[in-house]
Amino acid sequence: MNRVELQAIAQRELDQRQSYRCRLLCCASTPCISSGGTAVQKAMEEAIKANGLNAEVVTVATGCMGPCSRGPMVTVQVQGQPDVIYERVTPEVAEQIVARHAVAGEPVADHVMPSNLPFFTKQTKVVLSNSGLIDPERLEDYIAVGGYSALAHVLREMTPEEVCAEISKSGLRGRGGAGYPTGLKWDLVRKAPGERKYVVANGDEGDPGAYMDRTLMESDPHRVLEGMAIAGYAVGATQGFIYVRGEYPIAAKRLEKAIRAAERRGLLGSRILESTFNFRIDIRIGAGAFVCGEETALMASIMGRRGQPVPRPPYPAQSGLWGCPTLINNVETFGCIVPIIQKGASWFASMGTAKSKGTKIFALAGKVNNTGLIEVPMGITLREIVFDIGDGIPGGRKFKAAQTGGPSGGCIPAEHLDTPVDYESLRALGSIMGSGGLIVMDDQSCMPDVAKFFMEFCMDESCGKCVPCRVGTVQMYRILQRITNGSATLRDLEILEELCEMVRDTSLCGLGQSAPNPVLSTLRYFREEYLQHIQEHRCPAGVCQMTEVPIIELVHRPIARAAAASPVAS
Amino acid sequence: MPPTPTKERTPRAEKGHPSGDPRFQLIDRTLKRLQYQQDALIEVLHTAQEAFGFLAEDLLIYIARQLKLPLSWVYGVATFYHFFSLKPQGEHNCIVCMGTACYVKRAAEIVAALQAEFGVEAGHTTPDGKFTLLTARCLGSCGLAPVLVLDGEVLARETPESTVSKVRARLAGAAATNGHGASVAQPALQEVEAV
Numbered sequence: 001m002n003r004v005e006l007q008a009i010a011q012r013e014l015d016q017r018q019s020y021r022c023r024l025l026c027c028a029s030t031p032c033i034s035s036g037g038t039a040v041q042k043a044m045e046e047a048i049k050a051n052g053l054n055a056e057v058v059t060v061a062t063g064c065m066g067p068c069s070r071g072p073m074v075t076v077q078v079q080g081q082p083d084v085i086y087e088r089v090t091p092e093v094a095e096q097i098v099a100r101h102a103v104a105g106e107p108v109a110d111h112v113m114p115s116n117l118p119f120f121t122k123q124t125k126v127v128l129s130n131s132g133l134i135d136p137e138r139l140e141d142y143i144a145v146g147g148y149s150a151l152a153h154v155l156r157e158m159t160p161e162e163v164c165a166e167i168s169k170s171g172l173r174g175r176g177g178a179g180y181p182t183g184l185k186w187d188l189v190r191k192a193p194g195e196r197k198y199v200v201a202n203g204d205e206g207d208p209g210a211y212m213d214r215t216l217m218e219s220d221p222h223r224v225l226e227g228m229a230i231a232g233y234a235v236g237a238t239q240g241f242i243y244v245r246g247e248y249p250i251a252a253k254r255l256e257k258a259i260r261a262a263e264r265r266g267l268l269g270s271r272i273l274e275s276t277f278n279f280r281i282d283i284r285i286g287a288g289a290f291v292c293g294e295e296t297a298l299m300a301s302i303m304g305r306r307g308q309p310v311p312r313p314p315y316p317a318q319s320g321l322w323g324c325p326t327l328i329n330n331v332e333t334f335g336c337i338v339p340i341i342q343k344g345a346s347w348f349a350s351m352g353t354a355k356s357k358g359t360k361i362f363a364l365a366g367k368v369n370n371t372g373l374i375e376v377p378m379g380i381t382l383r384e385i386v387f388d389i390g391d392g393i394p395g396g397r398k399f400k401a402a403q404t405g406g407p408s409g410g411c412i413p414a415e416h417l418d419t420p421v422d423y424e425s426l427r428a429l430g431s432i433m434g435s436g437g438l439i440v441m442d443d444q445s446c447m448p449d450v451a452k453f454f455m456e457f458c459m460d461e462s463c464g465k466c467v468p469c470r471v472g473t474v475q476m477y478r479i480l481q482r483i484t485n486g487s488a489t490l491r492d493l494e495i496l497e498e499l500c501e502m503v504r505d506t507s508l509c510g511l512g513q514s515a516p517n518p519v520l521s522t523l524r525y526f527r528e529e530y531l532q533h534i535q536e537h538r539c540p541a542g543v544c545q546m547t548e549v550p551i552i553e554l555v556h557r558p559i560a561r562a563a564a565a566s567p568v569a570s
Numbered sequence: 571m572p573p574t575p576t577k578e579r580t581p582r583a584e585k586g587h588p589s590g591d592p593r594f595q596l597i598d599r600t601l602k603r604l605q606y607q608q609d610a611l612i613e614v615l616h617t618a619q620e621a622f623g624f625l626a627e628d629l630l631i632y633i634a635r636q637l638k639l640p641l642s643w644v645y646g647v648a649t650f651y652h653f654f655s656l657k658p659q660g661e662h663n664c665i666v667c668m669g670t671a672c673y674v675k676r677a678a679e680i681v682a683a684l685q686a687e688f689g690v691e692a693g694h695t696t697p698d699g700k701f702t703l704l705t706a707r708c709l710g711s712c713g714l715a716p717v718l719v720l721d722g723e724v725l726a727r728e729t730p731e732s733t734v735s736k737v738r739a740r741l742a743g744a745a746a747t748n749g750h751g752a753s754v755a756q757p758a759l760q761e762v763e764a765v
Contacts (some may be wrong), residue, residue: 030710030711030724031711031713031714031726033724034711034714034717034724034725035726035727067713067715068711068712068714069713069714071713071714092708194607205710206707206708207708208668208670208671208673208707208708209669209671209708209712210708210710210712211671211711211712214710246616246653246754247706247707247708247709247710248710275642284612284613285612285613285616285618286627286651286653286706287612287651287652287653287654288651288652288653289614289650289651289652290707301612302609303608303609304607304608304610304611304612304613304647305611305647306646306647306650307651363712365671365712365713365715366670366671366674366675366715367669367674368714371671371712371715372711373713395697403670406670415671437712439670439671439712441674450673450674453670453673454670457707463650478640513713540599
């Protein structure tokens with residue numbers, strides 16, 4: 001395979017597409033499959049056959065289209081007309097779409113999702129630009145939209161130094177949460193001495209409420225592979241690993257298929273695109289440990305060991321997998337590479353804020369009308385995300401907080417809704433960008449209870465290596481349990497705050513250091529609610545069952561009774 | 571415990587597990603594909619769990635021998651990760667997602683309802699071996715919260731009542747009322763039969 005052949009494949013594919021008058025794109029990502037997407041596509045295929053439209057109309061199983069709560073989604077592309085997106089499609093509706101829209105050209109109005117909704121207009125699709133438009137299981141589909149041309153360009157026109165410089169210039173920062181400048185990291189690995197180097201894509205998306213990486217791997221696996229190959233060329237690696245969470249069987253299957261297809265075509269493996277560059281990618285399936293999102297733990301897991309972190313330095317850039325220099329980036333970070341190479345670093349840097357460039361994918365969920373996957377430019381306000389894109393809170397209830405960053409992040413209250421979303425301002429609010437989960441909570445959510453939920457998570461997921469995290473999280477959980485069942489005193493609150501600081505400052509890895517964040521941020525903005533639990537014995541949100549009383553009161557009660565009874569007895 | 575050996579020892583089993591259980595061939599195949607590398611332990615455990623449903627002690631010993639690793643190492647890895655189960659699972663299982671989005675939409679009430687109805691703690695199997703109740707960290711279908719997986723079928727937007735009735739129907743052997751759904755768990759047995 002060389003550049004000319006690549007273009008020929010793209011042209012052939014586009015010609016073939018032109019030969020169909022109408023294309024029916026059915027979402028085949030996990031949420032839509034869960035709500036019946038497979039049956040919809042089947043019904044469409046049967047309807048096409050029944051109407052004898054095989055030569056004109058074709059169905060395509062694509063990746064995620066975004067509004068997951070309205071699934072199954074179908075996009076109808078008729079030549080010469082704008083795309084029409086259908087929501088909540090059932091097999092019956094699917095037949096109507098074929099019979100009316102595909103044949104007669106009139107949309108089935110009841111299920112059309114207006115394309116001028118803020119949900120669509122406020123988004124900027126960069127990483128997800130192909131998602132929902134191509135078949136993730138077909139390499140040709142990806143090549144047709146310009147796939148692997150960035151890799152071809154890099155191999156032919158650019159030196160590894162130039163690639164690293166271009167990425168640095170774009171201002172791209174790690175999308176996994178910490179926000180380390182990607183170009184800098186690449187340069188470190190490139191300069192690190194060593195014969196063997198590795199590239200690792202972190203797809204161990206353990207944060208509850210986040211599924212951006214899964215969607216990217218399911219909807220556009222080749223983009224991740226191409227990004228990794230470019231990274232491999234830039235840092236001088238010949239082997240890459242994608243670490244996929246065990247809970248994502250579809251993503252693993254599609255990546256596997258994508259790797260095989262790319263290898264067959266000479267786009268991965270040895271002598272890629274007839275150059276001297278060799279790069280293999282293997283998949284490693286995770287086995288369910290949140291701590292494996294931490295880079296040193298992730299590497300231990302790739303090497304078949306218990307996923308326990310080790311102290312840094314040495315950083316993976318110096319000594320990673322099997323002691324070799326290793327580049328670890330999030331899957332979404334690799335997804336940003338191809339557009340940067342294709343459209344240039346300055347184009348990418350033109351989006352976003354001064355320090356945070358580009359776009360970010362968020363998984364919008366919780367108490368919000370439009371849940372789903374959104375990609376927005378950095379610097380957009382939370383209000384725009386929740387009330388424009390998300391269309392507000394269901395049932396006209398009151399917005400209470402937005403939780404970002406999963407168990408390592410915090411809750412942002414209503415008064416900070418107008419903060420621009422970027423790495424620095426979220427950190428200033430006591431939360432983090434994290435991998436991009438964004439859970440909206442209304443006044444029916446109890447903040448101490450939410451803190452308890454995350455603390456239970458951290459307690460469970462602590463690997464047990466360092467004491468502050470292993471013991472501290474348990475103690476914090478017990479105090480939160482007492483607060484939410486009514487048996488806490490003000491002294492407990494003091495100890496809780498002390499513990500938070502101690503665990504944050506003394507834990508070995510990111511899991512422990514960030515475990516107190518949910519508590520600290522809820523204490524910062526919703527202290528009143530904690531006090532109501534402790535002093536007034538009530539839960540304003542009506543979530544906690546305040547069935548217990550503080551032990552100290554139990555001790556005092558008999559004395560008081562005895563004291564009250566004694567004068568009578570004497 | 572692993573099923574009792576039913577087949578007679580075949581010449582091929584000499585190399586593999588002495589019981590001659592065909593499922594060990596799946597493990598042997600994975601071992602060979604990964605060239606008996608000790609780093610491939612997690613991959614091998616995945617295959618083993620898929621083939622047997624859980625990791626019995628006997629199985630861990632076998633894997634440890636094949637990879638020339640101490641049994642304590644293999645046991646350590648198998649118990650570290652949530653995905654591996656060292657106890658047999660029930661005939662039917664229900665995984666309730668306890669991710670943040672599902673939690674905010676009151677998934678805890680579903681778990682409580684199932685616990686009360688079937689007398690089984692989360693993570694455990696009923697004494698008759700019929701039903702296992704599990705919780706998951708996040709199934710990544712947060713837009714459809716609360717989500718649960720009943721025998722490999724993803725059910726979205728559940729309530730405690732609807733879940734209990736669906737599980738009861740499943741246990742009674744009635745056909746699933748919910749027509750659509752996705753199979754996330756790959757049935758390993760088909761592959762075994764093909765061996």
